[in-house]
Amino acid sequence: xxxxxIIGNGISGVTAARHIRKNSxxxxxxxSAETDYFFSRTALMYxxxxxxxxxxxxxxxxxxWKKNRIDLRKGYVEKIDYSDKNLKFSDGSCLKYDQxxxxxxxxxxxxxxxxxxxxGVGGLFSKQDLERMExxxxxxxxxxxxxxxxxxxxxxxxxxxxxxxxxxxxRENQFWGNVLxxxxxxxxxRHMKEHHVDLRLSSELNEIIDDGTGRVxxxxxxxxxxxxxxxxxxxxxxxxNIKFLKDTELExxxxxxVGKDLQTNIPGVYAIGDCAEFKNPVLxxxxxxxxxxxxxxxxxTVAQTITGNLCEYTPGNWFNSxxxxxxxxxxxxxxxxxxxxxxxxxxxxxxKGKMCMHFVFEEKSRKFIGINTFGIRLRHxxxxxxxNELASIEMVLxxxxxxxxxxxxYTQYELEIVAKFNSENGTTIQPKKKSWKRILKFIS
Amino acid sequence: MMKSIKNAGLFMFLTAFTLFNAVSFLGTFxxxxxxxxxxxxxxxxxxxxxxxxxxxxxxxxxxxxxxxSAALLTVIEASHDYHRxxxxxxxxxxxxxxxxxxxWGKVLWxxxxxxxxxxxxxxxxxxxxxxxxxxxxxxxxxxxxxGIFGGLIFLLPAIQTDGPAGxxxxxxxxxxxxxKGWIAWLVFGYLVTFYIVLYFMPDFAVNQIxxxxxxxxxxxxxxxxxxxxxxxxxxxxMTVMGIRMLIKYRHNKYQIIRTISVLFFQxxxxxxxxxxxxxxKLPWYDFxxxxxxxxxxxxxxxxxxxxxxxxxxxxxxxxxxxxTLVVVPVMVYFFGKRWYCSWVCGCGGLAETVGDPYRxxxxxxxxxxxxxxxxxxxxxxxxxxxxxGALTRSEYFLGMRAEDIRFWYxxxxxxxxxxxxxxGFYPIFGNRVxxxxxxxxxxxxGIVQRFKSRFRxxxxxxxxxxxxxxxxxxxxxxxxxxxxxxxxxxxxSSCVGCxxxxxxxxxxxxxxxxxxxxxxxxxxNPIVIGNDGVKLKDMR
Numbered sequence: 001x002x003x004x005x006i007i008g009n010g011i012s013g014v015t016a017a018r019h020i021r022k023n024s025x026x027x028x029x030x031x032s033a034e035t036d037y038f039f040s041r042t043a044l045m046y047x048x049x050x051x052x053x054x055x056x057x058x059x060x061x062x063x064x065w066k067k068n069r070i071d072l073r074k075g076y077v078e079k080i081d082y083s084d085k086n087l088k089f090s091d092g093s094c095l096k097y098d099q100x101x102x103x104x105x106x107x108x109x110x111x112x113x114x115x116x117x118x119x120g121v122g123g124l125f126s127k128q129d130l131e132r133m134e135x136x137x138x139x140x141x142x143x144x145x146x147x148x149x150x151x152x153x154x155x156x157x158x159x160x161x162x163x164x165x166x167x168x169x170x171r172e173n174q175f176w177g178n179v180l181x182x183x184x185x186x187x188x189x190r191h192m193k194e195h196h197v198d199l200r201l202s203s204e205l206n207e208i209i210d211d212g213t214g215r216v217x218x219x220x221x222x223x224x225x226x227x228x229x230x231x232x233x234x235x236x237x238x239x240x241n242i243k244f245l246k247d248t249e250l251e252x253x254x255x256x257x258v259g260k261d262l263q264t265n266i267p268g269v270y271a272i273g274d275c276a277e278f279k280n281p282v283l284x285x286x287x288x289x290x291x292x293x294x295x296x297x298x299x300x301t302v303a304q305t306i307t308g309n310l311c312e313y314t315p316g317n318w319f320n321s322x323x324x325x326x327x328x329x330x331x332x333x334x335x336x337x338x339x340x341x342x343x344x345x346x347x348x349x350x351x352k353g354k355m356c357m358h359f360v361f362e363e364k365s366r367k368f369i370g371i372n373t374f375g376i377r378l379r380h381x382x383x384x385x386x387x388n389e390l391a392s393i394e395m396v397l398x399x400x401x402x403x404x405x406x407x408x409x410y411t412q413y414e415l416e417i418v419a420k421f422n423s424e425n426g427t428t429i430q431p432k433k434k435s436w437k438r439i440l441k442f443i444s
Numbered sequence: 445m446m447k448s449i450k451n452a453g454l455f456m457f458l459t460a461f462t463l464f465n466a467v468s469f470l471g472t473f474x475x476x477x478x479x480x481x482x483x484x485x486x487x488x489x490x491x492x493x494x495x496x497x498x499x500x501x502x503x504x505x506x507x508x509x510x511x512x513s514a515a516l517l518t519v520i521e522a523s524h525d526y527h528r529x530x531x532x533x534x535x536x537x538x539x540x541x542x543x544x545x546x547x548w549g550k551v552l553w554x555x556x557x558x559x560x561x562x563x564x565x566x567x568x569x570x571x572x573x574x575x576x577x578x579x580x581x582x583x584x585x586x587x588x589x590x591g592i593f594g595g596l597i598f599l600l601p602a603i604q605t606d607g608p609a610g611x612x613x614x615x616x617x618x619x620x621x622x623x624k625g626w627i628a629w630l631v632f633g634y635l636v637t638f639y640i641v642l643y644f645m646p647d648f649a650v651n652q653i654x655x656x657x658x659x660x661x662x663x664x665x666x667x668x669x670x671x672x673x674x675x676x677x678x679x680x681x682m683t684v685m686g687i688r689m690l691i692k693y694r695h696n697k698y699q700i701i702r703t704i705s706v707l708f709f710q711x712x713x714x715x716x717x718x719x720x721x722x723x724x725k726l727p728w729y730d731f732x733x734x735x736x737x738x739x740x741x742x743x744x745x746x747x748x749x750x751x752x753x754x755x756x757x758x759x760x761x762x763x764x765x766x767x768t769l770v771v772v773p774v775m776v777y778f779f780g781k782r783w784y785c786s787w788v789c790g791c792g793g794l795a796e797t798v799g800d801p802y803r804x805x806x807x808x809x810x811x812x813x814x815x816x817x818x819x820x821x822x823x824x825x826x827x828x829x830x831x832x833g834a835l836t837r838s839e840y841f842l843g844m845r846a847e848d849i850r851f852w853y854x855x856x857x858x859x860x861x862x863x864x865x866x867x868g869f870y871p872i873f874g875n876r877v878x879x880x881x882x883x884x885x886x887x888x889x890g891i892v893q894r895f896k897s898r899f900r901x902x903x904x905x906x907x908x909x910x911x912x913x914x915x916x917x918x919x920x921x922x923x924x925x926x927x928x929x930x931x932x933x934x935x936x937s938s939c940v941g942c943x944x945x946x947x948x949x950x951x952x953x954x955x956x957x958x959x960x961x962x963x964x965x966x967x968x969n970p971i972v973i974g975n976d977g978v979k980l981k982d983m984r
Contacts, residue, residue, distance in 0.1 A: 011910070022970055043911035050615035051948075056912045059925055061809060161614040194608055292909045297975040304978050314977030321907050323950040326610030326695070330907065330952055377952035380905025384973060405904055405955050407946050409697040436959050443963050 003027040004306060005087060005095060007077050008103035011292055012273030014038045015299025016101050016306075017070050023307035028069065029095065031087070033076035035127050037062065042292060044130045045154045049161040054127070082249060082266050099268045099306055102245070102256055103299070106238035106274040106290055109147075115208030120216035121232040124151050124158075133158075133231070136215075140164060140230025144219050146205045147236030148175050153188070153324050155233040156197050167198040167227050169205055171236075181337050183347050184372055187356055188324045195325050208232055238290055240275040253277055255288050260312040262302045270306070272298035282315060284334065291320060317387040318370070319380060327354055332383035333370025335360050343369060346393070346424065348417045350375070357417060361393035368396045376413065377405035385442030394429055397421055401434040446601040456594025464587040467651040472574025473506040475567065483567045491550040494523040502567075512571075513564040513647045520552055520563055527551045557644050557855055564647035565670070576651045584655045588680060595684045602691050609695035611948055613917070621871075622801050628871035636868035643859040646670035664722040675715050678794065682710055685797040692800075698943045698956075702786055706793035714790045726753050729760050732788050735768045736827040737885035739853060743834050772885075773892050779958055780899025781889035782941020791878055794867065795919065796942060799875025803944065806874035806921035813921065816881050816938065823857055824887035857882065876919040880938055890937030898958040901934035901945065903927060903966075906974040907953045914945035914954060928953050931973055932966040 004020055006013040009032035017028050030038075043057040065072050073095070079088040080100070087095040108123025110116045120136040122129055133155075137143065143159040145152045148170030156166045172178070174185035175192070192199050204222040211217035218228045240255035251257040251265040255277030262270045273295035274288070281287040289295075297315050304311040321330045335358055339345055344363040349356040355375030361368050368391050371383065382403040386396055396403075400414045414431045422429055480498050489495075497519045506512040527550045534544050552563075576583060606612050621627040641648050646669075653673045660668035668676075686707045693699035709732055718728040727749040735741040741764050750757035775783045785792040806812075830849045833841035841849060866878025879886050893899060901924070908931070914924035920938045924945045927934045934954075946954040971978045 019970060040910040040912060042909045043913070046613075046911065046913065049613070050618040051611075051613040052912055052916050053617050056916045059910045059912065059929060063810075191608075293906055293974055296906075296972065297977075300971055300975050301977050309978075311977045314975070316974045316976040319906065319974060321909075321951040326608055328950065328952050377904070377955070380907055380973060384905060405902075405952060407696065407698040407943060407955060408957065409701055411697070440960065440963055444967070444969070 001025065001027050002098045003029065003096065004099050004101065005029045005031065005097035006101040006103060007031050007087075008105055008273070008275075009035065009038045009072070010041060010103060010105050010273060010295065011038075012105075012295035012299045013101065013103035015296045016103065016272060016303045017299075018068070019300055019303030020307055021068050021070060023303065023309070026307070027071070029071045029073055029097075030065075031073045031075060031077060031095075033074065033090075036072065036074055037065070039127070041125070044124060044127070045158050048130060048134060048158045078244060080245070080248070080250075082269065085268075100270070101302060101306075102242075102264070102269065102271040102275060103273045103295075104241045104245075104275045107241045107243075108151075108234050109237045109239055110234060111236065113205055113208055115210055115216065116234065118208055118210055118216045118232075119214050120230055121208055121234060123234045123238070124155055125238060133233075137162070137164060137231045142167065142227070142229040143231040143233060144169065144227055144229040145233040145235055146219075147234065148172060148177070148201075149179075149235060149237060150176070150322050151238075152233065152235035153192070155235055156192065157195075157325055159231070159233075160195060160197070164231075165196070165198065167200065167229070168192065169203045169221065170199065170201050171204045173202045175199070175201070177337060179337065180372070181335065181345075181347075181358060183349065184329075184356065184358060184374060187349065187353060187374060188327065190353060191325055191327055238274065240277065240288065242275055261305055261310065262298060262313055263305075270302050272302050278313070282313065285315070285318070293319065317384050319384070327375050328377065329372070329374050330378055330380075331370065331372045332378065332380070333360070333368070333387050335370040335372045346421050348413075348420050350413065355413070359393060359396070359421075366392040366394060368393045371396075379403045379405045379439070381442040382439060394427065397429050398432055399435075399438060401431055402439050404434070446605045450598050450601050450605075453594045453597025453599070457591050457598060458594075460587050460589075460591030460594060463583070464591065464652065464655075467576050467583060467587070467655065468510075468648070469508070470574075471509060471572055471576040471651040471654075473509055473512055473568060473571045474573050475503050475506070475512070475571045477503050479567070479571055483570075486566065487563065489552065491523045491527060491552065493526045493550075494519060494552075497522065506571075509568045509572075509647060509650050512568055513560065513645075516564050516567060517559060520559070521554065523550075524552050524554055560645040560647050561670075565650070568647045568650050569653070569667070569669075572650060572654055576654050580654045580657055584658065587655055592680060592684055596687065599684070599688045599691065602688075603694070606691075612692050613948065616801075616804060622804070624805070624872060628802075632868065632871045635870065636864055639859075639863040639868050642670055642674055643863060649673065660719070663716070663719040666722060672719070675719075678790070679711050679715050682793055682797045683707060685800065689797050689800055693947065696943075696947050699947060702943065703796065705787045706789070706796055709788045710790050710793045713788075726756055727760065730790075731760075731763065732767075733790075734772055734784075734885055735764065736824065736831065736888065737789075737791075737883060738764070739827055739830070739858060739884070740850075742831050743850065744837070772889060776889045776892040776899075777897050778899075780897055780939070780941050780956075781886065781893045782899070782939070782943075782956070784889060785879060785886060785940035786942045791862065791866070791883065792876075792940060795870075795875040795879060799867075799870050799919070802870045802875045803919035804874070804916050805872065806876060806880065806919050808915050808918070808921050808923045813923075816921070819881045820883070820887045820890075823861075823882050824884040826853060826857070827884040874919055874921070876921075876940070879940060880920050886938070886940075893939070894935065894937040896961075898961060898964070899941065900957065900959070900964050901939065902955045902957055902959075903931055903933055904951075904953045904955065906931055906972040907951045909951055911950060913948040913950065917944050917948050919944070924954065929972075930970065932968070933964060935965050 004026050006017055009030050017030050020026055020028055037058050039057040046052045047054050076090040077087050078090045085097050106125055108125050122132045142165045144167045145155050146169050156168055159166050174182055175189045177185060189199055206220045206222045208216055209218045216232050218226050219232055220226050242252055242256055255275050256264055256271035257279050258264055258271050258276045259279055262272055264271055274290045278287045298313060301311045301313050317333055319332050342363055343360050346359045358372040360370050368386060397418050404412055418429050418431045480503050484495055501519055502516055527547055531544060531547050616622045649670055653668050653670055656673050656676045657668045660666060660672045686703050689703045690700055713732045714730050718730055722728050740746055750761045786796055830853050833846040833849055838846050861882045862878045869877055908928040910925055910929045912925050918924050920940055922936050924934055941956055943956050946956055
């Protein structure tokens with residue numbers, strides 16, 4: 001029987017395994033050195049904060065794997081013999097495969113800072129990272145977080161949940177500036193300050209200072225400030241976790257190089273998720289996509305190919321989401337930090353400054369391009385449908401109530417949003433009442 | 445500053461709570477000869493042995509109702525044995541049937557679960573004198589008054605100390621009270637004891653009952669009973685913990701309105717209106733309590749009470765039937781069973797307020813779900829059979845004495861399951877054990893919700909990140925994530941629509957809503973929205 005080995009039990013590897021099982025009788029082995037069972041990486045923060053126990057982050061009960069004949073193997077693959085199709089584990093054991101899926105994920109970036117390997121310095125990606133954070137943040141008086149992205153905010157929220165003051169160093173002059181337009185960055189920055197995060201924009205780490213026993217004592221910024229702290233969180237992005245794959249016949253760059261079919265240069269060897277780097281990325285997308293959803297889509301796609309339905313990685317419209325302390329964020333389509341040529345935007349912000357919507361559209365054709373929403377939930381199916389139909393900005397605004405996904409009884413702001421648009425653009429759009437008929441059209 | 449205010453509140457609450465329990469040891473009781481004779485007459489007791497023994501051993505002053513209760517029950521049991529011995533000797537001596545029957549008339553019916561309530565409670569309730577009886581007003585303020593005040597002082601600072609409004613689940617799994625630690629086990633022990641006393645030994649709670657006597661007299665012109673004390677405490681705890689819920693979810697209008705709704709229905713419908721009805725010599729009736737949760741609605745004694753109440757009684761009877769047969773299913777069709785379970789119901793109301801700190805303890809395993817389906821529908825069928833037995837006035841039903849079925853249902857389901865386990869086990873098994881595993885009305889509404897309803901929890905396309913907050917905080921033990929991560933709507937008979945899964949979701953994935961039945965149940969489509977590649981190839 002064909003044996004599929006999958007290295008990595010994250011969302012990409014597990015999705016691939018589940019779909020291969022659905023479509024075939026192949027033998028499947030899911031390998032991980034990190035944990036016995038699949039867990040949701042994005043939920044690690046909640047374990048630290050006491051919202052959940054680690055086992056709550058595991059989406060499947062232990063019996064699930066046996067029932068679905070997915071063999072789990074805990075072990076660290078040290079070497080891959082591609083010609084012999086053989087995996088060599090660090091404990092000396094071997095495993096033969098017929099086809100191999102590499103889903104090895106990421107590791108936190110370290111940029112060669114002095115002191116970056118001290119105790120009390122760490123990122124937040126793996127379960128082991130969480131355990132280290134738990135160990136080294138006991139009884140500390142301050143944490144410093146370096147790098148202004150999603151994991152950084154999560155770490156700030158984690159530390160504050162235990163009443164540990166946080167200084168947050170962001171190299172750019174705005175928070176998450178490579179993704180968010182200025183208005184949204186400012187909104188989040190304000191909210192972080194409301195939570196007493198000592199947010200320092202345009203501030204860069206110079207070195208991490210040792211206390212003499214191998215533990216962090218303080219950090220020094222490029223401008224010379226010294227901040228005493230017991231924990232330094234390195235959250236300046238992540239890179240493909242492919243160290244053990246380097247310098248073999250497998251083609252790599254920053255990640256494992258793959259084609260549209262997710263196959264590497266070696267036939268029968270695939271790479272998916274955070275560790276894959278597309279030789280020719282999908283138009284408008286990055287060559288390495290480190291997002292939960294893209295990992296899942298790649299897992300679905302590679303499973304189709306392996307089980308005989310050759311598929312290319314064809315993600316639909318871009319979407320993403322996050323939560324910054326109390327403010328939820330969703331995005332559909334593209335809202336870039338800087339407007340593209342020929343595009344126009346429309347920004348609405350609630351008077352209390354905790355909700356906003358940012359629309360982007362083509363100025364001439366009026367085609368809707370994308371939306372950022374903060375503090376108001378929107379219906380994925382509806383926005384996905386509008387993007388597929390190449391709907392106009394006017395049409396989106398007229399039917400905005402269809403897309404509202406906030407809980408019942410929440411105050412709705414469509415009238416206010418559309419009124420602002422009308423006054424800025426000289427239009428006379430009247431928002432229509434929510435229509436289930438229109439919504440259902442977008443639900444398959 | 446805020447921390448010391450909080451601690452002061454906690455101290456006040458604990459002081460009041462200690463005093464509330466300590467009043468058990470502060471009362472004095474005096475049984476007079478007249479009282480004892482009245483007791484014998486009220487209970488139709490013909491035993492001359494009991495009359496004599498009672499005068500010698502019961503009449504007099506007592507410093508503790510525990511001692512008085514023990515003495516009385518000993519005498520009652522002795523009288524039982526005494527007359528049984530006489531019957532035996534009469535039978536051996538071949539005495540006349542009439543004589544033996546006459547002696548049987550003196551034998552008391554004693555059931556261990558009922559003897560305290562039936563014999564000890566009425567006598568002790570009427571014989572309270574001394575400190576507690578004389579100071580019941582003052583003691584009310586020192587127990588309930590101080591307790592409520594302290595509780596609020598403890599809870600209110602959260603508005604400021606918890607930071608900006610939002611999800612407040614920090615440290616729940618690191619706290620001794622909410623993570624099955626020693627505090628949780630203490631609360632568990634206290635609650636279980638409380639329910640056992642309430643249901644089976646109300647004579648031990650006489651001093652506490654006295655504390656609310658004035659309120660009962662004011663409302664219904666009747667002295668307080670153990671059920672009045674329970675109803676009053678129920679409202680008080682729900683209100684204080686409801687305020688906690690309102691603070692915790694101050695950013696969430698669904699939770700705010702829902703919490704106010706359950707508080708209103710509990711206080712008005714389950715407490716004030718029934719007590720006021722009693723004042724006007726009408727039957728105690730909770731207009732929102734629907735059969736089969738209100739399992740004795742079709743029992744003979746209730747029919748009789750309603751019949752005696754004339755046209756209002758007839759209205760109550762018709763309303764009770766319409767409520768179960770029409771209002772309940774129609775409302776479930778339009779809104780899901782949440783309209784009852786987490787907007788109206790008293791059990792649900794307690795679970796959503798007092799029980800909220802424990803919602804994360806429900807068991808989410810597949811085995812628990814299997815167990816749930818077996819148990820809850822068994823109870824439902826049991827309730828139906830019992831009711832048919834009562835309506836047809838059968839003496840025997842399915843080979844069992846109908847009266848025994850009623851007794852065992854009341855004991856096992858009505859008291860042990862819904863009370864002792866349903867609420868007593870909050871800190872260990874979570875706050876909806878009764879609603880999930882035991883409530884026959886929930887079973888009935890669940891069937892409607894599953895097969896014929898407009899209610900669903902919509903999953904927002906492909907936005908789920910499988911974090912598990914929804915499943916963790918589902919009080920009904922539904923593995924919400926299992927559906928959400930596949931992009932499927934959640935259609936489950938057990939969902940009570942509390943809305944907390946939607947509230948705790950960090951990515952805006954879940955929405956409770958009522959909509960067309962079309963496409964309400966998602967296809968078992970394994971490919972989540974956002975992946976165009978697979979769909980395109982499949983269509984070729």
